[in-house]
Amino acid sequence: MTTIQYRQVEVPEGVIDLGVGQPDASVFPAALLGRAAAACYATDASDEFLQYGADYGDGHHRVALAGFLTDAYNLAVDPELLFTTNGNSQALDLVCTMFTRHDDVVVVEEPTYFLARGILADHGLGAIGVPLDEDGMRVDLLELTLEKLASEGRPARLIYVIPAFNNPTGISLSAERRAMLADVAERHGALIVADEVYHLLDYDPPGPPPMSAWVDRGNVISMGTFSKILAPGLRLGWIHASSEILARLVSSGLVASGGGLNPVTSALVTEVIRSGDLAMNIESLRREYRRRVDVMDRALRANIPEGVTWRRPTGGYFFWLALPEGSDGESVRSTANEVGVDVRHGSLFSSHGGMRHHIRLSFAYYLDDEIVEGVARMGRALQA
């Protein structure tokens, strides 16, 4: 295979890959980004954003972002507690560089976003999963895990969670559990790394507040990103955390040398925030995805055999299907591939090869007709 490619994921012709956890191009706001780009270069603001950037991120951007988040999170967000990132993957990578050493242990949700584990592994970190129930991570079991790790002389350094609309399950951590999580982590000296990537993609508001609401506790790193609310290609996001945590990130060699991250792109997005286009775009995404949830849910009910269960998601990108106990998601996936549809099998998301009788479907990458057709094919695969 040549390495000259144009996108991260290229789905083979004729296949509907309901496994792709990415937005499709129909929701990319190219017109509003084009307007923002024109505005950027229309003044001498470029004297600033073309230069090495301020360590915490461009000041104009942080002020605009704080204003946006204060509304969107319904929570007073201080611009001085924001740090600009290249998106949540880079943010997690930097957190690992600055807050861990090889062989440290990280606690994650079981199941969790499988690609986050690759970032942990690059830093020599082991991942230990704590099960979820319908209210998110079992914080009681987390506490037992943290106690056990401490007694073994290898206290957990980080707790990585996706509090809203967990990937792959779509489950959110309840408000009560969030408060418990902050307490438990504090007692055990672990940092909470909250990947709040889907927080603003809620289709049945209001849900619990973001983990941002606990940053004053000093052990919470809330990571947000424009990837899912504007466009992934921007590679722009933010960390909201205490001034001590941000000071540590800013002391990194990466920032000291190259300056704050992504000044040109953050200037572009500043225009999008100021114009009100970001808030409008999120409203439009909610409408779009809410409809796709309905479409996929109806298609599943019409096509998927009895014994397979799922919960209708209230946000995020995913349906998480439980096949009958004893089924193997990976072999279901092989059968599905034969009829031109793909998904992701559950064990990908497990820290120990569990979740075998689950599969994850996304509605973010396809429009209605393909969702319907993809689910119909999936139904045939499950009946095969």
Add this chain to the structure above:
Amino acid sequence: MTTIQYRQVEVPEGVIDLGVGQPDASVFPAALLGRAAAACYATDASDEFLQYGADYGDGHHRVALAGFLTDAYNLAVDPELLFTTNGNSQALDLVCTMFTRHDDVVVVEEPTYFLARGILADHGLGAIGVPLDEDGMRVDLLELTLEKLASEGRPARLIYVIPAFNNPTGISLSAERRAMLADVAERHGALIVADEVYHLLDYDPPGPPPMSAWVDRGNVISMGTFSKILAPGLRLGWIHASSEILARLVSSGLVASGGGLNPVTSALVTEVIRSGDLAMNIESLRREYRRRVDVMDRALRANIPEGVTWRRPTGGYFFWLALPEGSDGESVRSTANEVGVDVRHGSLFSSHGGMRHHIRLSFAYYLDDEIVEGVARMGRALQA
């Protein structure tokens, strides 16, 4: 100090900081970037660059960049051997993540770019310096160092060098030494990380070929960046290396999760390359900096007392002044600060507190009048 800032470096009013190793805003090509931005959003190319990017970097960008480098480096550069980065600081950070472990040893030039050492330190890496002479790193001494390290059971993992116009000395590694370096590193199983940031800013061509010319040896990572030839705020650069090295970088969790780096910005720069504006901009920078070299050299000869020596740089950003033996660059800097001028003292660039009787001056951040005035103040400080 508030953390709401707009640039990495803010020079206090009234001070001329000849220590700043950054371009000034007068050379930022805002107009051509504005044109490129308009071109980007004028077609449906945004369907690609707004999406998660191809792992190695956007294909269009890599093809355009390879064409540009083939001309600029006078060397056939294969687009499949290019990987898009967020600039050389991020590139070095990623190389450390993927090719080192805590407590590994990295060999650097003595002196070297002081902020690179921060990136190494974040990864738990120790730096050992090998002296330069007028032909760059003493590769004979490098070999002795590598032998000694190997005999101590801690073989060097990386050799970090700035082959063209080293920061801070302005010295370039000769063509003969480059070939020797590739051989020595190969014999000792060390990777060469060549920070070729100033390679294209040569004011008296032709110099030796870039370390890119040795990538087929399989142990050379050539890092290039648009920071100095277009604008730092873009946070865009590239790695040119063997397919095995690139495959390792692409296997990182960072890329697997977030996709290739900076698709939106690389699309912008692709337009700048295709239009010919990049090559034109570099010509314009060469003319500008060649003149500033003359201005600073004349000002130094007119103002700096006898016993202080320097070599007129033939590229890059810096003059490296040797004060009389026994002088202390740091205390000279304090005196200089009192008369409204700043520089960087030599020991910043040393791995072991050496280079004390040197100071580094840059001509990149100021126009002629301020260079002249700054050097005049420096002359007064040195005579104080």
